[in-house]
Amino acid sequence: MGRPIPILPPPYIFLGPLLIGIGVNIIYPLSIFSMGLRWRLLIFILLMATGASILYWAVKTLLRSKVDPRFKPVGVVVTEGPFAFTRNPMYVGFTLFYLSLTVAFNTLWTVFFLPIIFYTLHYGVILREEKYLEETLGEEYIKYKARVRRWL
Numbered sequence: 001m002g003r004p005i006p007i008l009p010p011p012y013i014f015l016g017p018l019l020i021g022i023g024v025n026i027i028y029p030l031s032i033f034s035m036g037l038r039w040r041l042l043i044f045i046l047l048m049a050t051g052a053s054i055l056y057w058a059v060k061t062l063l064r065s066k067v068d069p070r071f072k073p074v075g076v077v078v079t080e081g082p083f084a085f086t087r088n089p090m091y092v093g094f095t096l097f098y099l100s101l102t103v104a105f106n107t108l109w110t111v112f113f114l115p116i117i118f119y120t121l122h123y124g125v126i127l128r129e130e131k132y133l134e135e136t137l138g139e140e141y142i143k144y145k146a147r148v149r150r151w152l
Contacts, residue, residue, distance in 0.1 A: 006071060007124030010091060014098045017117055021102075021110030030108040044104040051096030058082050058089040074133070077140045079148070087130075087150050091121060126150065 033040060061081030062069045069090070082089035098117070102110040133141045 006128060010094060010125055013117055013120050014094050017113035018098055018101055018110055021107055021113055022105050024109045025107035031106050032108040033106055040103055040106060044100045047096050047100035051093045051100060054082055054089050055093035077137050077144050079144055086152050087148050
C-alpha cells in the first residue's frame with residue numbers, strides 16, 4: 001500500500017456541508033444564537049484563532065519531522081507537538097474552523113451536517129489512514145494509537 005486513499009480530501013468534507021448550510025440559511029434562515037453580533041464575533045475569533053493555531057502547529061510539526069501533511073507515503077510516527085495529545089490535530093483544527101463559521105453565519109443548518117461530517121471523516125478518512133499507518137509503520141504506530149486518543 002503506497003499511501004492512504006481518503007474518500008474525499010478532508011477540507012472538502014467540511015467545505016461542502018458548510019457551503020450548503022450557509023446557502024440553505026439564506027433561503028430558510030434558522031439562527032443558532034440570539035446573542036448580539038459583538039458576542040458572535042468574539043466567539044468566531046476565538047474558535048478561528050484556536051483552529052488556525054492547531055492547524056499551523058500540526059503542519060509545522062509534520063514538516064519538521066519530514067512528513068508531507070498531504071496524503072503521501074510516510075515513514076515515521078510523529079508523536080511531538082499536537083500529535084502528543086490527539087492523533088488527528090488537523091481534523092480538530094478543521095472542526096474548530098467549521099464551528100467558527102457556523103457562529104459567524106449564525107446558522108443552525110451547518111450544525112445539522114456535523115453528524116454527516118464526522119461519519120464521513122471517521123469511515124472515509126481516519127479509519128483508512130489508521131489502517132495504512134498500521135500496515136506501514138507497524139508496532140510503533142499501534143503503540144502510539146494505544147497511548148494517544150483519536151480526537152481529544
